[in-house]
Amino acid sequence: MQRTNFGEMACSIARTLDVIGEPWSPLILRDVWVGLTRFEQIQADLGISRKVLTERLNHLVDQGVLERRPYDQRPRHEYHLTQKGTELVDLLMVMAGWGDKWLAGEAGPPVLYRHHACGEVSGVDLRCAHCGEPMHASDVDLLPGPGAAA
Amino acid sequence: MQRTNFGEMACSIARTLDVIGEPWSPLILRDVWVGLTRFEQIQADLGISRKVLTERLNHLVDQGVLERRPYDQRPRHEYHLTQKGTELVDLLMVMAGWGDKWLAGEAGPPVLYRHHACGEVSGVDLRCAHCGEPMHASDVDLLPGPGAAA
């Protein structure tokens, strides 16, 4: 299909979607995050078509989210998160938290997160980077920023 | 195209994508969040095809993320966030924060967020819901949960 280009919009949400908004991309990042770093591993884990996986990996590398690293004399590589990609994992953790709460059902969450600092199984919570108080949908006002459209 | 159904996977990220992972869905939620609640408003703001907008709105209502409310005797409605949908805005704020940092470029972020509690323009930060310390990609161990696949 002919898909609209979100990258041109004056909206950081749209621009972020331009990087990881295509089907499979967040799941590919999740796999790399948990240590499935090779083409065959990701393909087998997700059941994604090889063609689409190639396209997605190239796009994520182009966007600076993943880095391609050779691990052998032969043309073999692993994919690793860059700093830019590592910070995207925040997004995955929030998605997982929402899914755990609203979609897990009877069985409960498929994965638990143990926080190194306190050793407890826990989840993420959004706080204001300035004052540390909770910061959710109704706790903010939106103002036009310097990059707002004319 | 024939798209894989993420909703069946034992992964809260995949399940969340099944709800809001289709193109446009996060942008539709953003519009509703900022007060563009009617079909024509959203269509004009995003430039999305009417057909696709209809499909997305129906899906989001089916999933319990949006609620359709009549606002006139005539068949007119507004869309509003449910509690389930309001909590998805966390995801939008994290997406916006990442886009502001990595994609805004010279012009700076298009939108600023002022936190009611402290009155400052700020952004979100992820904290452990248990101990309140920062919680990012490298601060957690993943463990199988009760809903893990067999």
Place this chain on the structure above:
DNA sequence: AGCCTCAAGTTCCCTAAAGGAACCCAAATT
């Protein structure tokens, strides 16, 4: 009464993207 408008969809056609299976290639192994 007859006509117009307006929000909110619905229908149709066209194009492009996802799925899937088969094929390719270079280096190492047997």
Place this chain on the structure above:
DNA sequence: AATTTGGGTTCCTTTAGGGAACTTGAGGCT
């Protein structure tokens, strides 16, 4: 020489997105 293995490419089919035109149901206007 033949096979295996990782990491893709090619080709074909199906289906979803874009866009424009059409529909519907309730008011309003004259």
